Amino acid sequence: MAKYVYTFGAGKAEGSTKMKNLLGGKGANLAEMSSIGVPVPAGFTITTEVCTAYYDNNKQYPTSLKGDVAKAIAATEKLMGKKFGDAKDPLLLSVRSGARVSMPGMMDTVLNLGLNDTTVQGLIKSTSNERLGWDSYRRFVEMFSNVVKGIDRHKFEAALEAAKNAKGVELDTELEAADLKKVVAEFKAIYKKELGEEFPNEPLEQLWQGISAVFNSWETPRAKTYRKLNGIPGNWGTAVNVQSMVFGNMGDDSATGVAFTRDPATGNNAFFYGEYLINAQGEDVVAGIRTPQEITLLGSREWAKNSGLSEGDRKAKFPSLEEIMPRQFKELDAIRVKLEKHYTDMQDIEFTIQQGKLWMLQTRTGKRTAAAAIKIAVDMVAEKLINKKEAIMRLDPNALDQLLHPVFDEDEKKKANVLAKGLPASPGAATGQVVFNADTAEAWAADEKKVILVRLETSPDDIHGMHAAEGILTARGGMTSHAAVVARGMGTCCVAGCGELSIDYKTKTFKAKGMTVKEGDWISLDGSTGQVIEGQVPTKSPELTGDFGTYMGWADELRTMGVRTNADTPHDSEVARNFGAEGIGLTRTEHMFFDPQRILAMQEMILAEDLEGREKALEKLLPYQREDFVGIFTAMTGLPVTIRALDPPLHEFLPHTEDAQKELAKASGVSLDKIKARLAYLHESNPMLGHRGCRLGTAYPEITAMQARAIFEAACECKKKNIDAKPEVMIPLISTMEELANQREVVIATAEKVFAEQGVKVDYLVGTMIELPRAALLADKVATVADFFSFGTNDLTQTTFGLSRDDAGKFLPMYVEKGILPHDPFQVLDQAGVGQLVEMATVKGRSTKKNLKVGICGEHGGEPSSVEFCHRIGLSYVSCSPYRVPIARLSAAQAAIRDKRK
């Protein structure tokens, strides 16, 4: 019979950190902590298998579960020296969810479980604290009603508000025991009114309803949304952690707090990074209602400085834990070191001090910014906690995006009007239009608008809007508030707890510094300083040095696959080279023709009646193209530069409005009628599958010849200036060897002519894009006339799926939602289908030409799982947009490490 329940407590545990899949992350860590001697309130974990069985079996539990839980309660009672439901000194329990991976805010929690009119008296008696008893009771009733029974939380808050108003006080803490006792009665009345039944008095009944509430919350829409966004399978399930309650709200010798073992925003290891509240429950710290205090003195002083608080005020109003409870702080700090050593990673912990005794409630790997992740990894290598390979595996390559996107131009920012300052909750710069709710954020973002989501505080219901936003701004909550934690995880810029803001949801405005900002107005956020800025502030490229350089250097040491960039201009080439690109995998030449100076010559070429006319127009384009290539070769000196011949259908270069056509008629001397006739002739039903790519060069070899001439003249010019140009000419869209052979001949003939004219020779390659299924299927033949392959996975995805990228937006999201496709195949390479062709073509190509250079230049070249695939099948390099080059480098290194481990 399966073991469904695992106990822990008092230095022992049935589970361990290796059992994450079974016990969830939280449960496994509670067991692990208990095992290594960290003081953990005793309790037990109901496994994720129960969750799966529960859903598989029409929400019925395995029959043996009831008995197992009873035994576990007995064990817990023994360890804690209290009895569940005891009238004198009752054991109270918390019930929490815990999936394999942390899903912040997604799963509901019930605290203080086991209280009723009898046990509350026992609690009062055993703690000699009447107020605590009733306060715990009213919290429990509210939480149970809301989480387990789905009664609107606001109904309880209103009742509490009314009680405070009646007494003329402002804070919950100003309510006394008698007041709270009344509140409990009112809460129970609300419960009865809403559900038509009495609040359950029986502790075991409460517990089972609590357990079911956790399991049921696994399938709430918001949990499903989070799973969808994060690629978490629904069948993983959640575990349930049932743990003895400890109280941070038993008076001024009690406290509760959350902390990271290092700074999750910067990675700094200078001080213990965390917050606490005296006489509070854990919920109070993260809910952002009271402003939490720093744990360390150092941290507290820095916080005070940032908040403009005097040292006197700080010490009086917001002292650090280190100052108030030095013994417990020391114990906590020792646990911090112990946990980091044990887990060899930065931890996110929760603790409670109950009447002077420290209890650890949770430890888990802490979420962090990319910058922090790099610093922590580099530091831990120096501290010999981990090695380089482990360091490289620690970072999600996508997280690098945070570091690579532009930051504000500091000069521009200096001129800007700072409206307010909040907490620098998630670094980066963001500019967008203000919206005040998640739905609007999502809708506007769908219309390609950039939005900043502004909220009093955020909740899990806002996840979709947070995802859609460029940046998040909240008026309440600290560095560990929901908004801050989630934003860091997403890599989205966030300013939190900006109390200066006065937000009015009704009028969709906020006020700051006397200024009113309306929905749709532009603001900018600096997530690294906490500044809220009026209007749009220009951004600039980030500079990457120090730890980033060290870290990426390790990645380069460890990876075996090359990383190039897709770049069409000398500027992009330089940016990419600074990001570590080892050459260009794709230069698209067509963008060069849209320049106003050039487009007319291009149009003349298209309108020409014969070869002579076309050649005349092409001659005008030649010097421009040559100049482009000189610039790119110069930026990439010593590195290979792959240049693709003209690709798009010719009609793309002709104007489509009557006015523009008239202008063209005037400029070119070709009649309007003829221009229209030419456009009508060139019109295509499916331009994606039309007269483009090498089909143009085959029909008009003079175009290929002009481009080849520009490339080789530029390369010769460079060589004369001691610039090492390494051109690789790439023929697009071939479906058969003969097309490539035909175009190759044109390129080689041109090269020889140019070399003879210039008296200089340069090495070059002629290869092809593999972007049509037929080219992949016949790659062994194609390789006979190709010096290299480069997979154009965008078009290959289009043709393999029979899916137009321009049109798929109407139904592809529905496909992902229904689970028909696991991802958008234009974002994540479809390894099963498109990847099968890529692998087949690589194998076939190399069966003919053993050392064939094979790369990829589609969008997928910068997507981590796709890069890993490319490594696995032995590609020579991936090529991606400049800003994704570091992501590709790291992904390639991780792929190489995984590969070796196998």
Place this chain on the structure above:
Amino acid sequence: MAKYVYTFGAGKAEGSTKMKNLLGGKGANLAEMSSIGVPVPAGFTITTEVCTAYYDNNKQYPTSLKGDVAKAIAATEKLMGKKFGDAKDPLLLSVRSGARVSMPGMMDTVLNLGLNDTTVQGLIKSTSNERLGWDSYRRFVEMFSNVVKGIDRHKFEAALEAAKNAKGVELDTELEAADLKKVVAEFKAIYKKELGEEFPNEPLEQLWQGISAVFNSWETPRAKTYRKLNGIPGNWGTAVNVQSMVFGNMGDDSATGVAFTRDPATGNNAFFYGEYLINAQGEDVVAGIRTPQEITLLGSREWAKNSGLSEGDRKAKFPSLEEIMPRQFKELDAIRVKLEKHYTDMQDIEFTIQQGKLWMLQTRTGKRTAAAAIKIAVDMVAEKLINKKEAIMRLDPNALDQLLHPVFDEDEKKKANVLAKGLPASPGAATGQVVFNADTAEAWAADEKKVILVRLETSPDDIHGMHAAEGILTARGGMTSHAAVVARGMGTCCVAGCGELSIDYKTKTFKAKGMTVKEGDWISLDGSTGQVIEGQVPTKSPELTGDFGTYMGWADELRTMGVRTNADTPHDSEVARNFGAEGIGLTRTEHMFFDPQRILAMQEMILAEDLEGREKALEKLLPYQREDFVGIFTAMTGLPVTIRALDPPLHEFLPHTEDAQKELAKASGVSLDKIKARLAYLHESNPMLGHRGCRLGTAYPEITAMQARAIFEAACECKKKNIDAKPEVMIPLISTMEELANQREVVIATAEKVFAEQGVKVDYLVGTMIELPRAALLADKVATVADFFSFGTNDLTQTTFGLSRDDAGKFLPMYVEKGILPHDPFQVLDQAGVGQLVEMATVKGRSTKKNLKVGICGEHGGEPSSVEFCHRIGLSYVSCSPYRVPIARLSAAQAAIRDKRK
């Protein structure tokens, strides 16, 4: 050293019929005939390898060739007892081309080679016929000048015409020796004027120029066109046949003729089918200048009857060879039997009788109509010349097209006005607009017009126009004229030698029965009766019985692969069933929605705002669909019927003109703005790769459900009427298993619902089209949820090549011309690429589901080489348009035979 020259003559030969590739068809047959004792004028063949070497080596001959030819001339001289260039009794030679396959009219010929001012006297002396001498000489000079030197033939004709005018005579034969001698002088003067050099006197010089002319003619544009149209590789080359001249124009004891051993139009074996002319050269018979006479008495009498000639007139003016030269006829008839027995096929022969002695100049497999081919094959099996398998291999499946196309509705034809009657040169019925030259024919046909090409007589220069025409009508020439032979080969209807026509190229009119027909007027031709009919005559489907039935029965016995049809209506289903279809492989349901009664409901469905609105509109469509399916199931009772779910994108069903949109707004009650907005929303950049196929059914399962309901309600209704409906529901355009699983569920759920409602059950399958590369690549997965596969090779070709069928017309012909593609892949399945996917998917599909039914329903299902491929890879069936079903049956049988022979 390679042997370049093969001699033959006097019952011996160095070559044989097995050496067709080396000696060409004509050369191999001359050798073979000589070997089996048929009297053949001695000569020799220069191999096709010389042609290839000639072109490979910059038009230089192998060095040993000169000596080999000299030796062969000496051998020929010995056998014929004459000397080449002899002043007393000169040996004269013919030089002809001869490729592996017959290319009628494509290659030029030079006769009477070896004549000069000296040898002509020898010829006169040895034949005692001065006129023959000078006539032969003037023919030689003209032919040599034209063929070898490219001088316009009309220049010589004009000179001859002038000579006749000067003498006041009409016919060439009325010119006497002295006249012809002057003509020779004039011809030589023309030659000198045109080329600035003397006519070559030296016989060996003449011979080598003649040989080169043959080789050069291999690469003339018209030869290349023919090769392109017939798929003949350019590197086959042609052989050159040099043969002793014999003369049919040595007086009334001489004659020349051409004949088929059986009737090439009908296959009839009742009499020797051929024509001859007394005192004429071979060119005269096929040129159509003199009306040739029949060889047999029986044939002559029938011809006279058809021509309205009395027996007296016939015997006096056009007697048969059988009557005039009974001894030679008997010898010829014996040779006929000998040749047919030897070659076991109908032969096309040329002969000459020189002063009473019969010489065979050529034998080759005779071209024939499809009807004749079938009759000959069936007869020869009965005659035990061949067996059934050989019979089945004898016919080009494409030729069946001739039999399968409609013929005139006889009742309608009776009412029509017959303008004239010519020879029934190539059977079938044709209706079209009159054009008078090949270029116009081609241009009009490109504009989708049906044209009838009307010419005095045709020449190889007209090939492209003949190809473009529905029918061909000539005023001159017999059953073996260029027009007749070529038209039969093409399967194009032809009426030849219609002397009643008076054609005027200048005014682009012809007159007949006092009526003037202009360019663009409609006429109809009956190629089986020779009738030329005014206006358009309606046609009806052909009836196929007798030999055709026997023959196709053998094909069915021998083939192992099934043949189905693509049919969307009960009528098409019946036609196809009559043609032998064993079920339907593709019923497209979308055509059904375009009916005016239905389109509005379809449009309402597309415009509906929600599921309810769509379902309401779909309910209106349901009864129509059900009715369609009842009709089709009834026509196909007992046979499987594959029905494809809705495939095209929805925008295809909405009107695209403003007027039509306004009408729709009125009819549907939806505002014009909304209709336009919907159209704008539905617009696609690449509709071929857009929201269509199963992507519609996945987005709107209610459409699939309605169609499934119509299918199963129809099937149940049929079952209740004892009609055996076998529906196979086909989901189009899947790219992943999950799409099929999703749609399959909808179909099965609907089927179960309908069966429960109807109280009746029918067997059915749910399968899918494999028409996207990804579906083929993942066919093993797809097969887990598919009862069958059907390859949609049209779309699979589009996506595998990345080629839009609608747009490829602009460059695909250029691709075929440049040899980048061997064929248009939409006509002939691309076995290397698309076929690779088809084979892969078949193997993978059956790796999961061993007995998976796999078919093909693209246009390729009726194309012989594609059908053969389908057999080879083990498909269960091919499906094609009704009229191509017999072609597919025959192709499948041939594939099975070839397969077994391996």
